[in-house]
Amino acid sequence: MKTIRAEYVIVGTGAAGPVLAYHLARAGKDVLMLERGPHLTPEKLSQRETEMVGRLFKDGGAQMNTACDMFLLQGNGVGGSTALTNGVCFHFPDAVLDRWATEFKVDLDRDRIAAAQRRVDSVLNVHELERDVFNPATPLLENGIRAIGREPLHFRKNFLDCVGCGYCTVGCKYGRKMHSGMTWVPMAMQHGARLMAMTEVNKIDAGGATVRGLKCRDLDSGEKFRVEADRYILSCGAINTPGVLLRSGIKGEDTVGKWVSFNVGSICFAEFPEPIDAFDGDQMCVWVNALPDYVLEQLHNPPASFALTMPLWHREHYDQLDRYRYMTSIGALVATDPRGQIHHPPIPGWHEEITFKASAGELDRMRRGIEESARIFLAAGATKVFPPCAETLLIRSEDDLKHLPSRFRMQKQLTGFGSSHPHGGCRMGVDAKTSVVDPEFRVWGFDNLHVCDASVFPTSLAVNPQVPIMALADYAVHAIAGIEPPATVEDGPVAEARRRLGLAPDEPVLLSSGVPPT
Ligand SMILES: Cc1cc2nc3c(=O)[nH]c(=O)nc-3n(C[C@H](O)[C@H](O)[C@H](O)COP(=O)(O)OP(=O)(O)OC[C@H]3O[C@@H](n4cnc5c(N)ncnc54)[C@H](O)[C@@H]3O)c2cc1C
Ligand code: SF4
Structure with missing residues (x-):
């Protein structure tokens, strides 16, 4: 069986994974990004909703809870769910961070989070x-x-000269949405990170406290292969990350999949x-x-x-x-x-099951x-x-x-009734009995397996979460790899446009206006 090697492998290219990939690659690490969905660049997108929903949403947009009274939307492609957002950007609400610190002892350093949110805002061109x-x-x-x-x-x-076409939720065919696939992914690749789309991680091969490899499948050819790395970071998103762990027989102390x-x-x-x-x-x-x-x-x-x-x-x-x-x-x-739960699917090959009752x-x-x-x-x-x-x-x-x-x-x-913002299932905490990852984003009981995405959130945010998830990934790179992110990110597509136009650092970039390309 073919084996591909890297120093760091990151599974999932949504809000969290590519931010980690960028910082790691920028620091000279050998990084491989794996993504289950396709790499659809703007020119490959259309505004035919039925076609795009089928290609860009997990399960063709039909993911539901087991009672079938709640739809659950998630992205499936390079950029993950961020490619499908309406571009709404909020920061972590202070009340949520206070609750995490007092109730769950997850006491994130507020100055570092603030700096991370500023970096994310600048890469994404966030503005009113x-x-x-x-x-x-x-x-x-x-x-x-x-x-x-x-x-x-x-x-x-997080738009760059939006033309107001009104089709954000099926991807931006004009290339005006600064989602992960348009920003962090190419930025990471500029620093040498590799990307494999249409690659599904089925199982983690672990022996004792160490992950030895990932069992993967090329979804185009059906070929099975193995990926081996020094460190493994799961950023498959809430629902999917606990799903991969459960499929691999990793249950923690019966904690994995809980507190969604x-x-x-x-x-x-x-x-x-x-x-x-x-x-x-x-x-x-x-x-x-x-x-x-x-x-x-x-x-x-x-x-x-x-x-x-x-x-x-x-x-x-x-x-x-x-x-x-x-x-x-x-x-x-x-x-x-956090009372929802992700369950191991009863039939091999099925996606994970989700239970939740409001x-x-x-x-x-x-x-x-x-x-x-x-x-x-x-x-x-x-x-x-x-x-x-x-x-x-x-x-x-x-x-x-x-x-x-x-x-x-x-x-x-x-x-x-439904959600495009699932959180939890691998929540962070200070006790292996009540959480899945420790404050260093390491899965309890493992030395080289980390989780960083919306699944580590102890509670939901109450507001749209893409910027906080990216900021958490920026924050995590220090905990996972000891890398200090730069004070400002210079090499983003937005920074490049800003330099070219001679704009001040905090001035929003508007490249052109008028009729969108057909
Ligand atoms: C329609 C829609 C609109 C939204 N609008 C907004 C908005 O306007 N503002 C906002 O802040 N938030 C919005 N969100 C929410 C936001 O996009 C998500 O909360 C965020 O992207 C989650 O980040 P994540 O990294 O945890 O997971 P995701 O972004 O979902 O990324 C996970 C990635 O992992 C991949 N993956 C999963 N399993 C595997 C596997 N086994 N092998 C390989 N790859 C795998 C997936 O294909 C996906 O690309 C929206 C979400 C949706 C669905
Ligand atoms: S042009 Fe603007 S409204 Fe249309 S999809 Fe792109 S970002 Fe959304």
Whole structure:
């Protein structure tokens, strides 16, 4: 059997893996990145949702929990889930880091995390979204948000001269989204790191406390081969990383796969009396901060995803979609406690199984978020509001909101309930009995096996997590390899553009404007 060797092998090229690959390769290490999905560069992407969802999402976008009442979206390709984001960028909320320190003794050095977040922001060109690419529903929603006494906040995004095509969640065919596949992966490769896409790691071959190799499969040819390294870093993401460990018989002290949490979401839809053409611009522009209970995020999906998440059934659903030009939506995002679990699949070759049931308190916060979204829509002039209820409920006035509580008693009562932000399953901690990795990102009981991705998070973040996950990987490179990241990252694509245009370090880069290439 073929064997490929490296000093460091990193499995997964989403938010975490390529950041580690970049810093390690920059420090002169021999790095190999393995990625299960394809390497689809912008010119290979299209805006045909059904084709792109099938190619870029894990399980073709059909991953669900075992009860089939919650969808779970994850990326599958170079860039991982970051290639599919809406570019929303938040930093670690202080309250979350405080909770990790007090409740789980995971006391991250705040200065180092702050420096890591600054580095990530600069590589990703994070800046407040330009108003000229806001979708046309945004001013209406801003009015509605103000009318109910909240403040409309504008998202910060990792875009580089976005043209507002509105198709972020099927990848950016214009190359304007600065996801991992457009930034950290090529930056790592500039320093000599190697990348193998369409390569799935099936099992870890471990003897005692040492990993001896990875059993891999080329998903194009079907060829099986082995990868051997001095150190192994799993960055396959929450759900997948515990899945690889469980498939390999690595269970810790019955800890692997436990304590999975989510930012769960549901979407409230509305129809306005005139066409608003909300598809004609960025999908997500404004949000409302109602933490610690929930956040509300404007979201306007392209037609297929819009249809999949919209409530109503049969003919009513069909007819309502004819009103797409008149409609838009808001998502309510709620952080759950870490009570989900990843299980070893009962049949060889199946993907891991996921169990999660929202608590009454979490469903109540979701209900309040949806109720507030409905009030925003009504104040903005919507004539019909469709909350995400399986038993159809049409809201035309504030009085109709009284019917909501009885529709939020069980997860199954909700339509489009799910998460694109799974966390945990290999949580970090100071005790092998209650965690999977130690504060040095090393799997308890192993000397050369590390985990760094969303699976180490002890709890969910409550906000969109791509920047915190990248920052954690930047932070981890010191713990894993003793490498100090540079104060500023000079060799990113954005830094290059900034130098070329003579812009100040904190000035957002806007390379051009106008008509996107066809
Ligand atoms: C549709 C969507 C929209 C989102 N929007 C936002 C947003 O706007 N802002 C934000 O902050 N966050 C957003 N997120 C969430 C964010 O992208 C993820 O939380 C983050 O990318 C997770 O990082 P990760 O490194 O843990 O895993 P991932 O980014 O999921 O990367 C894991 C990688 O490992 C690969 N892999 C898995 N198993 C194996 C294996 N056995 N062998 C080889 N490779 C493997 C996967 O194919 C994948 O590429 C979004 C997510 C989705 C799905
Ligand atoms: S050009 Fe389109 S896909 Fe690309 S970042 Fe902008 S809105 Fe997203």
